[in-house]
Amino acid sequence: MFDFIVFLVLLALGYGFGQYFERRHYQSIREREQELKDILIIQTKIIPRDYTNHHDTFIVNGSVVISVDYFKRFVAGLKNLVGGRITPYETLLDRARREAILRMKEEAHASGAKVILNVKYEICSIYKGRRNQIGSVEALAYGTAFQATKQTLGGS
Amino acid sequence: MIISNLELIPGKRVTKHLGLVQGSTVRSKHVGRDFMAGLKNIFGGELKGYTELLQDAREEAVSRMTEQASSIGANAILNVRFSTSSITSGAAELFAYGSAVIME
Numbered sequence: 189m190f191d192f193i194v195f196l197v198l199l200a201l202g203y204g205f206g207q208y209f210e211r212r213h214y215q216s217i218r219e220r221e222q223e224l225k226d227i228l229i230i231q232t233k234i235i236p237r238d239y240t241n242h243h244d245t246f247i248v249n250g251s252v253v254i255s256v257d258y259f260k261r262f263v264a265g266l267k268n269l270v271g272g273r274i275t276p277y278e279t280l281l282d283r284a285r286r287e288a289i290l291r292m293k294e295e296a297h298a299s300g301a302k303v304i305l306n307v308k309y310e311i312c313s314i315y316k317g318r319r320n321q322i323g324s325v326e327a328l329a330y331g332t333a334f335q336a337t338k339q340t341l342g343g344s
Numbered sequence: 345m346i347i348s349n350l351e352l353i354p355g356k357r358v359t360k361h362l363g364l365v366q367g368s369t370v371r372s373k374h375v376g377r378d379f380m381a382g383l384k385n386i387f388g389g390e391l392k393g394y395t396e397l398l399q400d401a402r403e404e405a406v407s408r409m410t411e412q413a414s415s416i417g418a419n420a421i422l423n424v425r426f427s428t429s430s431i432t433s434g435a436a437e438l439f440a441y442g443s444a445v446i447m448e
Binding site: 198201202205209233244245246249251253254255256260287305306308313323324328330331332 | 402428
């Protein structure tokens with residue numbers, strides 16, 4: 189009986205705080221994405237021709253370790269029985285990836301770079317709870333940044 | 345030392361390829377951080393201690409790779425890749441590798 193009460197309390201705490209943290213995190217992600225939208229990510233390995241005057245290229249990276257809450261882990265465990273889409277983990281990975289990209293862009297911004305090339309993602313679950321359920325994941329994003337001025341080829 | 349994940353650096357020419365260089369480190373967290381992680385596993389959210397730990401470890405892996413590259417006389421590492429793998433639930437391996445070259 190006592191165990192059951194503890195379980196319910198943990199579930200309620202996880203639900204309350206988890207939802208709150210997630211909403212706040214999404215809000216901050218959206219705000220910062222808006223701020224940093226000038227920094228362009230181009231998924232090629234060669235600098236496009238319309239960027240001239242490029243100076244040094246350097247590597248930038250951003251990473252975050254993010255944890256799923258107790259309630260979501262419980263829901264995901266239930267969903268595992270019936271199969272299908274596991275939304276709690278989808279938002280976890282989405283948040284981790286977007287946060288990693290933002291941190292990478294912040295690093296690029298701090299060094300005055302405007303463009304990031306060849307971005308790679310890496311994701312790894314670093315902490316497993318009981319019964320091998322995902323506890324927390326690390327997302328890493330890295331790419332090559334450079335400072336450049338864009339030639340005006342008919343347009344901005 | 346130029347470190348880049350491109351295959352070519354614009355405006356520079358590769359004069360010699362020196363082969364693969366790599367650096368790795370395995371890190372685990374201490375008990376205090378583990379306790380905080382346990383709490384965060386209930387509430388959810390970012391584990392700041394882990395983020396810093398893995399960032400530090402990644403820098404260590406890169407510096408080992410750089411050391412290896414400079415010991416064979418390279419002045420740039422191209423096409424660098426990172427990889428992370430969790431060994432057990434307590435430790436993670438951070439690995440960086442790339443191609444060492446001499447550039448002019």
